[in-house]
Amino acid sequence: MIKDNVRKILENIPKDVRLVAAAKTRNAQEVLEAIDAGIKIVGENYVQEAESVYEQVGRKAEWHFIGHLQKNKVKKAVKIFDMIHTVDSRGLAGEIDKRCRQSGKVVSVLIEVNSGREEQKSGVKPEDVPSLVSDVSKLSGIRVMGLMTMGPLFGDPGKSRPYFVETRKVFEKIGLAGMPGVEMKYLSMGMSNSYRVAIEEGANMIRLGTLIFGERE
Ligand SMILES: *Cc1c(COP(=O)(O)O)cnc(C)c1O
Secondary structure (H helix, E strand, O other): OHHHHHHHHHHHOOOOOEEEEEOOOOOHHHHHHHHHOOOOEEEEOOHHHHHHHHHHHHHHOEEEEOOOOOHHHHHHHHHHOOEEEEEOOHHHHHHHHHHHHHOOOOEEEEEEEOOOOOOOOOOEOHHHHHHHHHHHOOOOOEEEEEEEEOOOOOOOHHHHHHHHHHHHHHHHHHHHHOOOOEEEEEEEOOOOOOHHHHHHOOOOEEEEOHHHHOOOO
């Protein structure tokens, strides 16, 4: 089941779009099955859950952190993750930088954009992204590689389009500005119900859970 799902998705997305298997609540067995079928990136939302899956899966895939990262989890997170999609404050970036420098690592990060400008959601408002990118790019333990957004969640994926468009515009604007140490390479947006629209609007990294592993319990 998981294998068929992965193969079907990989056949149907453009070759330059990177697929992240969003693995929250899934066990190592399920994740290994997805990797066998061609998954190269595993996305996790919780550090503790990731640790137990990681123990069994190891470096058979790249590990991306896609949840909300608490500062007290950063030390453990930088041991596992190659990329953190959800940097949305100078404080969090500073903590990641500190822990990376302590362990002689450089971690790739995306800046999370609160494209829906929703009070209760994480991410920075689109207009605040360039200055955060500029500040974070000065930290030697971090490499800024793009932007991520969730956008408000709708049943109808078409409703997500304006939020994806706005995020892509910020992405392009920062890319054109040519900030030193900033590579606007990855635009991470689109989930199981919205990934087609996201790709149409410029996503080159999509995060799929349900479509790969089935409904979560
Ligand atoms: C769970 C999750 C996804 C995947 O959601 P599905 O609807 O199951 O595809 C993508 N991104 C993030 C940040 C998530 O937490």
